[in-house]
Amino acid sequence: MNKISIGQSELMASQISLGIMRMNALSVEEAKTVIETAISEGIDHFDHADIYGKGASETIFGQAFKKLGISRDSVILQTKTGIVPGIMYDFSKEHIIQSVEESLTRLQTDYVDTLLLHRPDALIEPEEVAEAFDELEKSGKVRTFGVSNHNPLQIELLKKFVNQPLIINQLQLSLTHTPMIDAGLNVNRTEAGSVLHEGQLIDYSRINDMTIQPWSPFQSGNGKKGLFFDHPDYLELNKVVNEMAKEKGVAREAIAIAWLLRHPAKMQPIVGTMNPDRIKAITKTTEISLSREEWYKLYLSGGKMLP
Ligand SMILES: NC(=O)c1ccc[n+]([C@@H]2O[C@H](COP(=O)([O-])OP(=O)(O)OC[C@H]3O[C@@H](n4cnc5c(N)ncnc54)[C@H](OP(=O)(O)O)[C@@H]3O)[C@@H](O)[C@H]2O)c1
Numbered sequence: 017m018n019k020i021s022i023g024q025s026e027l028m029a030s031q032i033s034l035g036i037m038r039m040n041a042l043s044v045e046e047a048k049t050v051i052e053t054a055i056s057e058g059i060d061h062f063d064h065a066d067i068y069g070k071g072a073s074e075t076i077f078g079q080a081f082k083k084l085g086i087s088r089d090s091v092i093l094q095t096k097t098g099i100v101p102g103i104m105y106d107f108s109k110e111h112i113i114q115s116v117e118e119s120l121t122r123l124q125t126d127y128v129d130t131l132l133l134h135r136p137d138a139l140i141e142p143e144e145v146a147e148a149f150d151e152l153e154k155s156g157k158v159r160t161f162g163v164s165n166h167n168p169l170q171i172e173l174l175k176k177f178v179n180q181p182l183i184i185n186q187l188q189l190s191l192t193h194t195p196m197i198d199a200g201l202n203v204n205r206t207e208a209g210s211v212l213h214e215g216q217l218i219d220y221s222r223i224n225d226m227t228i229q230p231w232s233p234f235q236s237g238n239g240k241k242g243l244f245f246d247h248p249d250y251l252e253l254n255k256v257v258n259e260m261a262k263e264k265g266v267a268r269e270a271i272a273i274a275w276l277l278r279h280p281a282k283m284q285p286i287v288g289t290m291n292p293d294r295i296k297a298i299t300k301t302t303e304i305s306l307s308r309e310e311w312y313k314l315y316l317s318g319g320k321m322l323p
Contacts, residue, residue, distance in 0.1 A: 048084055245257075
């Protein structure tokens with residue numbers, strides 16, 4: 017498994033991260049197997065959030081990790097704050113600090129390597145975020161900071177007040193959810209793909225050395241539910257993915273991740289499987305690479321067009 021540096025920080029992490037959102041469905045014994053498999057396959061980066069499984073995902077991970085006896089500093093733990101499910105988004109100082117403290121308790125650790133602001137809060141007061149970040153950094157509870165689902169101007173606003181570099185933007189991106197790529201290919205045109213839904217996220221991230229972490233890399237996205245594998249709306253894409261997988265001797269999951277890794281922005285996809293065999297199949301991604309032609313062929317087979 018290749019390692020990449022995360023943003024402008026000193027953090028070096030596996031190029032693929034394991035998302036822990038769905039770990040709440042597992043027993044501690046099952047979680048141990050998942051974590052052990054991920055680590056033996058070279059994954060050392062785990063993505064959490066305070067809200068996953070209403071906290072149960074962090075709790076089960078924390079218990080399983082402790083039982084495995086793995087040293088804390090051999091892995092990178094990232095969590096998120098700012099969503100109060102179904103009620104509001106909350107970037108107040110009090111909420112950020114309390115949520116991190118609760119995550120640390122559930123994860124059974126003294127610090128997280130990275131804290132992300134999960135989704136933009138319409139009522140953000142960046143001065144409060146700055147105070148929370150300073151306090152969390154000073155106390156050693158959080159080492160680095162970033163955002164998720166933020167657009168470039170929202171990040172600029174934060175940067176005006178926050179003292180720490182923002183090293184990550186975690187964003188939805190898969191072969192079938194590509195607005196940030198579509199917009200860059202359809203400049204000054206009238207097609208739906210030309211709409212700058214979120215500003216020029218990829219260019220902004222590259223200019224500012226922020227690592228994009230694509231979330232839900234196998235999900236349909238674009239308002240559709242479920243995986244894009246075998247989805248009737250993506251017959252051509254599935255045909256191309258399956259052919260490429262056969263040709264390269266890897267699973268189709270590896271092709272979907274290789275498409276994200278081929279982008280020169282040096283992204284770090286967050287995969288969410290809790291199935292050890294799938295984890296092994298996905299990590300084979302780093303043994304292959306896609307040509308420019310193959311990257312475009314996959315993009316276009318998902319139903320996109322070039323201007
Ligand atoms: N920042 C955000 O707003 C945000 C939002 C959503 C997610 N996330 C992060 O992204 C991570 C990944 O999200 P995700 O779980 O939706 O992503 P995903 O990796 O696209 O999907 C994984 C899900 O698909 C299932 N699946 C079924 N067949 C599969 C196959 N052939 N290959 C791969 N998966 C298959 C998995 O089930 P099995 O477990 O049975 O394999 C699992 O339930 C989350 O854990 C979380 O850390 C972030």
